[in-house]
Amino acid sequence: MTRLSPTGLIKQNKLLEKNKVKYDAKFTSSEVKVMPTGKGKPDKFQMDLFQMDVEAETDRLYLCEKLLEQQEILQARTAIKFNESKQNASVVAPKKGPKASPSKTQAVELDKSGLAAEDEDKVIVSNYICDFGHMVVGSSKRRTFRMTNCGKNNLGFTFDTRILQQIGIAIDPNKPPKVFPPNTSMQFTVLFSTRKNARHGKVRHVVPIHLSYGPSYNIEFVANMTIPELSMSTDSVEFNKVCVGTRKIIRVRFENKKEVPCDWWYYFKPDVAGVSAKEGEKFSVSPTSGYLLPGQKQTVDVIFTPTHEKLITQKLQFKCKENNKIFALNVKGHGVNYALDIVESSIEMGPVLPYDKSAVKTIEIKNPMPFPIEVYSSDFDKQFVEEEEILKRFEPLNNEKGDVIFERLRKAGQEFWPNIREADEKKRHYDSLVAQVKALQDRLDKEFVVPPPEEGKDPEPLPDDKQELKSKLEADKADIEAKIAEIDAEKTVSKKTITKVKKRDRLSVILFGPEKCGKSTIAYFLSEEQQRGVVNLSELLSWCEKNSTPSYPEVAKYLLDRDEECKVQEELEKKKKKKKDEVDEFDPKIYKHLPKDMLVKLIAERTSYEDCNAGIIFDNLASENWPNENAIVDAIC
Incomplete structure (x- = not known):
């Protein structure tokens, strides 16, 4: 929407301080009919009319001041010319000689009056600003503004289309009416399309509005051109030595320092990342994508899981939507195997007497690792054999997929994972x-097989014992x-049956928020902690179909009939001849919308199940079966 520029506000305030602007109700009888009536404070519509009338009176007085200033300048110029001609008449000069030149002071005054004469037709009564806010380079944005004729005469105005084409702005309708009657308004839609190679920073484009037989106005289209970027707390991560079969996690903070949201994701390409496709990915990140609002931060886990002893370096790549730049995070880690140094590689027991029960030989072993290790014999340690058998029977490690499980690192001397x-x-x-x-x-x-009976005889029963x-x-x-x-x-059974809470004591939650901001994650944790049921509204219709709720057949029939209506209307629209300026009002999406009473029935049937006994958390409010989030919230409430 448009707003008065700061210079216009200063001008208006100065005139108000001088008591030069007097507000009088000048509305005609037709205007009074459309104005809302009521007691108390005036509503927004009445305040807008008041503001427009004040601005119109301010512009009129400003124009009068400008015209008076120009009139004074013209009178001064006329006086200077009169004095100049009088002086020239009193001086005797040759017929073909040079003309007498005026004094320096007169020349300056003539110069000023000449400039004033040039600016006589360039009076700008007021400036208005249409602010597009922050825009991503290469994107488009729409704004609307309304023009109102506050005067008593018909007006005609035009936009400078040449300037609009140069700056990439399209105004709809592009041709204003030839006659703009008094006390009427007209809304315009502005589409600002930016180029991909546009410069970053604040841009300002001034487009004049020329009134027929009147002064000019300016509309300033301003925007801040930028692109989404991902900032990291560090550009390199060093994992040092990590034992094979374990993993190490280092957390990196991502931040969005730009003025627009940043939709980022992890991008892995073996050839570019510095590893071959056959070798696979040794480093990973969690989560692999995210959505950051301006100024928002997010912690990302960078995970190193070595599979063999080797020094590994890799370049983790991240991308942002609407930005072709690749944001790289250099990671480095050294996979090492658990090691044990035995001082003597072989042991010779020497001669042993035949009747000795045992022979003892002492060996020395060393731990080369920087942390304690537990040593056991795979041949004689019964605990090791037992634990290996447990792991062999553990289903997640022995299924067809061969999944990897992650448990807390078992330190030396610690018991087996409980x-x-x-x-x-x-x-x-x-x-x-x-x-x-x-x-x-x-x-x-x-043991209890009854022998087959002879022909013509009944089978013998078993003995009593x-x-x-x-x-x-x-x-x-x-x-x-x-x-x-x-x-x-x-x-x-994944959850225990929740004790039913009375309806008056239940507390339900509706989650709002932009896309990919973590609403579903919050819903899951709230459900786990508070035992409320999560209702995914985007899957409401499919859930009712799966559970065969009573009202679903009626809803299915309604959607089927609406689909037939949509097809018939679509055929009519194809046959219909459209004019050049005619807008296509046919929208097939509205034929999928359900009426409010049906939505209320579906929600009531879904929330009557046991998982909603203690309350409900409504998640994912957007769906093709209602126009917007407000419609489903209205049905819930």
Whole structure:
């Protein structure tokens, strides 16, 4: 929107101080009808009318002052010419001789009056500013402004199209009406398209508005041209020595020091990064992308995971949207294997008597590592063998994908990871139950087989003792199968049932924010801590379809009918002949929007499930099924 320039405000304030601007209501009867009425403070519309009338009166008085100044200058110039001609008449000069020259003071006055005469038609009554704010080089931005004829006569005005084309600004409509009646307004849309090679910094373009038979006005289009950039707390990271099979994390702070948001991501290309594609990636980052608002900071983990003993250097590359520059972070790390130095490479026991129980030989070993290590014998250490068997049975390490798991580094003398041991005990218990069921079934199939009866005779029943044993085995089998079913159920249940809270005591949360700012992460942590259910509104319709809610068939039928209407309207629009200046008002997106009553039903059905017993966290408000975030918030509330 436009606003009065600082010079215009100073001019207006000075005139107000001199009591030269008097505000009188000059609205016609037609204006009074459209003006909102009411008691109390005037609303924004009335304040805008007041401001426009004050500005119009200020411009009129300023123009009058300018015209009076020019009139005084013209009178002074006329007086100087009269005195000059009078002096020339009193001096006797030859007919063809040089003319008498005026004095220096008169020459200066003539010079000033000449300049004033040149500027006579260049009176700029007021300057208005259309501020585009911060703009990314190579992008486009729209602004709107409204022009109002506050006078009592018809006006005609034009924009300087030559200047507009040079600076890359398009105004719609580009041709104002020939007659602009009094007390009418017209809105204009300005599209500012910048070039990719435009200079950075503040730009200012002045476009004059020429009034027919009147003074001129200026519109100043200003913007700050910039590009998104990523700033890092350091340009190089040194990991030093890291043991193979472990990883080391160093945190680097990213910051957006520019005036526009920065949408960044990690870009890995083997040939450019300094590593071959076959060797793979030894360094990684987490997270791999982010969205930083102006002045915002983010901590990124740089991870080094060596797989063999080698000095590795790599260039981690990051990119920003709307910026072709690559931001590099140089990393360096040295992968080393755990080592143990044995002073004597071989041991000779020497002669041993036949009846001696043992022979002892002392050897010396050294730890070359900069930290303590634990030494064991792979042949004689039973604890090592047991722990290796646990790791072999651990499912995440032995699936088809061959996933890598990361646990806290086990220091020398520390016990085995308790979570892995607990998982192994549960797995062994589960496998033993399955084995018991299989053994019982095999025993029932082998020991209690009834021989086939002779022809024409009924099969002989089992003896009482065998029948009693069979019943006992079947009962044991059923008990074990029930335990297996309980364990399977525990695996599938991700959360415990939350105790229901009364509706009046529930507290729900609606998450707002720009894209990729961490709303879903906040929703997850709030859900874990406060046991509220997370409702992803962008997937509301698909969730209702999957769970077969009562109102979904009605919604599906409504969308199907609207889709048919959209196709019919699209065909009509294709056949319709459009004029050059006619705007296409057909928008297929609105045919996917749901009415408010349907949205209320869908939300009520989703929030009635058990995961929302303690409250709801509404996430991802944008969807194609409603026009904007305000529509879904209105349906929620």
